[in-house]
Amino acid sequence: MDAVVDSHRITLAVHEALEEHGHSRGELIPVLKAVGEALGYLPTLAMVEVARAMQIAPGQVFSVATFYTLIPTEPRGRHVIQFCESAPCHVQGGRLVWETLRAELGISPGETTPDGRWTLLTTSCIGQCDRGPVMMVDDDLHGDLTPDGVGEILERYE
Amino acid sequence: MTVIRSMVLVSDDPLSRERNAGAVQERFAEEIRRRGLEGEIAVHTISGIRCKTVSPLAIVYPEAAVYGPMRVEDVPLVVEEHLVRRRPVPALMPPPHKFSGRLAWLPRRKGTLPAEQRVVLQRVGVIDPESLDDYLAHEGYEALRRVLGTSTPADVIDMVYKSGLQGRGGAGFPTGLKWRFVAGAKSKKKYVVCNADESEPGTFKDRTILEGDPHSIVEAMTIAAFAVGADEGYIYVRGEYRLAQARLRKAIRQARQAGFLGENILDSGFSFDIHVHSGAGAYICGEETALLESLEGKRGEPRFRPPYPTTCGLWCKPTLVNNVETLANVPAITRNGWQWYRMFGTPGSPGTKVYTILGNVKRRGVIEVPLGITLREVIAIYGGGMEDGTRLKLAQTGGSSGSVVPASLQDTPMDFNSYKQAGVSLGSGALLICNEDTCVIDLARVLMNFFRVESCGKCTPCRVGTRRAHAILTRISRGQGTMSDLDELETIAEALATLSNCGLGTSASVPLRDILRHYRAEVEAHLRLKVCPAGVCAMEGSRD
DSSP states (O other), rough: GGGOHHHHHHHHHHHHHHHHHHHGGGGGHHHHHHHHHHHSSOOOOHHHHHHHHHHHHHHHHHHHHOOOOSSSSSOOOOOOEEESOOOOOIIIIIIHHHHHHHHHHTOTTTOOOOOOEEEEEEEESSSSSGGGGOOEEOOOOOEOOOOOHHHHHTTTTT | OOOOEEEEEOOOHHHHHHTTTHHHHHHHHHHHHHHTOTTTTTEEEEEEOOTTTOOOEEETTTTTEEEOOOGGGGHHHHIIIIIIIIIOOGGSSOOOGGGGGTTTTTTGGTTTTTOOOOOTSSSTTTTOOOOOOOHHOOOOTHHHHHHHHHHOOHHHHHHHHHHBOOOOOTTTTBHHHHHHHHSOOOOSSEEEEEEEOOOOOOOOOOHHHHOOOHHHHHHHHHHHHHHHOOOEEEEETTTTTTHHHHHHHHHHHHHHHHSSBBGGGGGOOOOBBEEEEEESSSSGGGGHHHHHHHHHHSSSOOOSSSTTTSSSSSGGEEEEEHHHHHHHHHHHHHHHHHHHHHTSSSSBBBBBEEEEEEESSSEEEEEEETTTBHHHHIIIIOOOGGGGGGGGEEEEEOEEEEEEEEGGTTTOOOOOOHHHTTTOOOOSSEEEEEEOOOOOOHHHHHHHHHHHHHHSSSSSSHHHOOOOHHHHHHHHHOOOOTHHHEEEEEEEEOOOOHHOSSSHHHHHHHHHHHHHHOOOHHIIIIIOOOTTSOSSSHHHHHHH
16 A cells, blocks of 8 residues: 555655654654545555654554544545535435435445546545535535536536 | 725625635726726725625625625726716616625615624625724724733633623533633643634534634634743635635734734733644534634544533643633723623623524524524524524524524523523524425435434444434335334434433434424324425335
8 A cells, every 4th residue: 555655755744744743653644644645545554654753653653644534544635525524415315416426426435446547435524514415525615506517516626 | 184085895705716706806996997996996805794695795885885786897887986086877776675684884885774783793795804004994903902911821811700791602501600710720831722713514604704804813812822821723624615725824914913923912911823734524623622622633522521621621731622702802802891791692601692593494594693692583583484484394504503493492592591491402503494395204314314424423323323313214205115214313312412422422312302392293294104395305215
């Protein structure tokens, strides 16, 4: 799995994150987030390097990293879809949109399309409920989704 | 000194951004520059008026004329007609019925919309959230000045206590009492933490405050720190709220430069500083002890209590943890006095409450109204009535600490005490209004899925109970339920309510208990007749 990113890039990303946030134990989460953002995900080797630098057990780093959804520990597709599955979006028509989206992509939540274009995730409420149903594609928010409109939104991402 | 004769405010929030508000603002600036009017007409951004039907908005002062939805190509006409010839363009103004109540503050619209009571949101949508000058021009930092100049910490705590302010994160604990506990704890080092990890499904009131009026939180935290004797503060903002984080960081920088934050604030000898901490995606971190664990760089698993954070909080120092909305009340109470604050709301629950109205209503959005208003009033007045002539079936009042409130309770005053007496809970202020097309099994399944996903896994009743309950509800929705499932759901609800370590597990029991109590017949129809009365559940497995 770690072959996706070479070790030199990992070392560099870890170094930069530690430079920015420091080595203290309290900064572990910001450091892991920064490394994850730099590399697209947090490889095991990066966790080991952070653990060594902060002088804590790699297991502790792993247990913290896997707790938080904004620190991905596996490689993702070029674009990440986060579909809100909380009650307000569900009540406001999210169920049908979700079924369309899954059919369109042909994958289940947590999976990446074979061409590496899409990773499909569900998310708990992202606080945009007056525009539900909503989804995030990478950093972009798309609200007032309809089953018919989803395909057109996906086409905007290469 | 140049005199600004007019001001154009362009809305800047995620919705407006998506609809090209940035280009609209640029075009305004460009058109004004082209006519050499940049010394007379200022262009700023506002946030918080998230009117779906009319975003992006442009509001022109002093007339308070509202234009929207603004397209880039409309800008030259507004500039030429309104700003140059002083003839407003009614054709580009949306009719009043397109607004929700949140625009009630606009002077021109007075009387055309039911009034809200704006204490917490008084500046949201009115000022440029990135301008310290705007904040100062709207009574900003006056409360802090007064506190540091004339009050003792005991005075401040006394005032907050007498105001009757209760925590707005969902639990409704008396704020003054919490402050008193922290003030009374013996320690040289204390912290003030603002809980901005808002993640209750359906809730975005805190984001509205943070994006629209970030200085109010900086000011409130500084007052709180003075009262309890803290010198360091953290704002824990959920990771997804990037705009809120950026605005808070900017506000903190501005406050430091102007002497409202940092060493020796306003020459009073009192020092206090604030850090912004970004969350990393975990609902449970809104629970205060989980939040503290996360601030310390650990998994966000709630601690066993006691000890409470008021004596052993962040790094085991006495720590005051308050929700964003709770804090946002503090400067107004300080400026106007506790007696003033008690004029709003009910005797048992003074003040206002910010609600988000969602679901099957005609208008969704944010409102701030006195505590004690009823669900019927909220739906009729602010929600514009039910969608397409449908009827109210139930309201879900906030993902975690809220309840499934049946239509029969729609005339019960919404305040912490009345709701408690009726056996339901107000929660965080999300009002998810559901019509009769809603199936209680389907709704409970979605809610339970949320708790299942977000359970931190530390204690067994919650980790196993939410998983089990979700599996049973899913089975029932497929028409494969049996009557014995009812007993098992009751048992799980009981275990969740009594044995969970923190509020998440306790809350997970609420939708289960509520649907079994209020909608027993509908649940049994799924089990005995294999029929979903609302026609939502697939029931596809019933013929297997």
